[in-house]
Amino acid sequence: MYLPPHDPHVDDPMRFKPLFRIHLMERKSATVECMYGHRGPHNGHVQIVKKDEFSTKCNQTDHHRMSGGRQEEFRTWLREEWGRTLEDIFHEHMQELILMKFIYTSQYDNCLTYRRIYLPPSRPDDLIRPGLFKGTYGSHGLEIVMLSFHGKRARGTKITGDPNIPAGQQTVEIDLRHRIQLPDAESLRDFNELSRIVLEVREQVRQEQEQEQEGGPEDAEGLGRQSPQPCEEPPAEGPAPGDGGAAAAAEPPAQSGQGQPFVLPVGVSSRNEDYPRTCRMCFYGTGLIAGHGFTSPERTPGVFVLFDEDRFGFIWLELKSFSLYSRVQAAFRNADAPSPQAFEEMLKNIQSLTS
Numbered sequence: 001m002y003l004p005p006h007d008p009h010v011d012d013p014m015r016f017k018p019l020f021r022i023h024l025m026e027r028k029s030a031t032v033e034c035m036y037g038h039r040g041p042h043n044g045h046v047q048i049v050k051k052d053e054f055s056t057k058c059n060q061t062d063h064h065r066m067s068g069g070r071q072e073e074f075r076t077w078l079r080e081e082w083g084r085t086l087e088d089i090f091h092e093h094m095q096e097l098i099l100m101k102f103i104y105t106s107q108y109d110n111c112l113t114y115r116r117i118y119l120p121p122s123r124p125d126d127l128i129r130p131g132l133f134k135g136t137y138g139s140h141g142l143e144i145v146m147l148s149f150h151g152k153r154a155r156g157t158k159i160t161g162d163p164n165i166p167a168g169q170q171t172v173e174i175d176l177r178h179r180i181q182l183p184d185a186e187s188l189r190d191f192n193e194l195s196r197i198v199l200e201v202r203e204q205v206r207q208e209q210e211q212e213q214e215g216g217p218e219d220a221e222g223l224g225r226q227s228p229q230p231c232e233e234p235p236a237e238g239p240a241p242g243d244g245g246a247a248a249a250a251e252p253p254a255q256s257g258q259g260q261p262f263v264l265p266v267g268v269s270s271r272n273e274d275y276p277r278t279c280r281m282c283f284y285g286t287g288l289i290a291g292h293g294f295t296s297p298e299r300t301p302g303v304f305v306l307f308d309e310d311r312f313g314f315i316w317l318e319l320k321s322f323s324l325y326s327r328v329q330a331a332f333r334n335a336d337a338p339s340p341q342a343f344e345e346m347l348k349n350i351q352s353l354t355s
Contacts, residue, residue: 002328
């Protein structure tokens with residue numbers, strides 16, 4: 001099992017934890033051992049369910065128990081999963097979420113079903129190389145998200161989930177037709193100014209969607225069509241009131257390495273204050289939020305911020321929160337999709353598991 005680094009250190013490498021192992025014997029026989037728990041390897045079972053799917057089962061779950069009972073198991077899990085003790089966590093809501101995750105994950109006792117996932121296909125005109133990213137999700141800690149590109153849109157799909165948004169759901173969607181020109185760093189500190197810019201773009205997107213529904217997709221598409229361009233310093237006089245700061249830039253792209261100073265608006269919370277202070281470009285996007293148990297899900301407006309080839313961020317406008325994502329550098333063999341169609345089918349399948 002690949003685990004994300006301890007919250008909120010998104011740039012740290014992934015952690016590796018063995019769950020089971022298979023000993024190949026003579027005459028095509030094999031023995032399976034469960035590696036879960038702290039009492040050493042013990043008897044397990046692996047079953048091939050169907051193509052690209054298998055299940056594991058522990059036959060000696062008593063090996064997962066600890067002499068100090070559930071309290072000792074919880075404290076050990078907390079130290080391994082989060083790199084801290086319960087006394088280190090002062091936020092009551094975060095304590096509840098962590099306890100909920102422990103109860104949920106420990107009930108399975110390593111009796112799990114695995115389904116194959118593919119890495120997203122890459123194209124030369126992609127904004128950055130698609131792939132897996134570690135992202136900060138407030139009190140939920142770090143989660144793994146798959147970034148993929150689909151024409152004029154990019155999607156972030158959760159590979160690991162939480163009590164609010166489960167794995168398989170589309171956590172963020174980026175509209176690559178609508179670039180956002182951020183104001184200067186000093187103006188960006190004003191949350192109301194950023195909110196005004198983003199909501200004006202949302203209104204533009206809504207109008208385009210209405211035109212598409214009325215049978216004018218060519219016109220609607222043309223409203224937002226633009227080539228992604230690096231962020232540049234705005235003119236000295238700044239955008240005129242009501243411009244929205246979101247118009248497509250007509251100037252040629254900036255030279256490689258140039259960018260715009262970036263700072264989070266006052267009042268926007270971030271688990272990681274060590275975020276990049278310059279960005280390449282920004283786009284309008286939406287993020288998925290929901291109550292516990294994935295109740296009342298809705299897409300809310302936000303800003304996708306591209307920092308470099310390996311890092312991006314998302315400002316959740318309604319939550320006044322910022323997520324920082326850093327690329328998973330671990331190499332995965334034989335993980336490429338056999339075709340774009342196979343990748344799209346996989347995305348639908350993992351989403352249907354939790355819808």
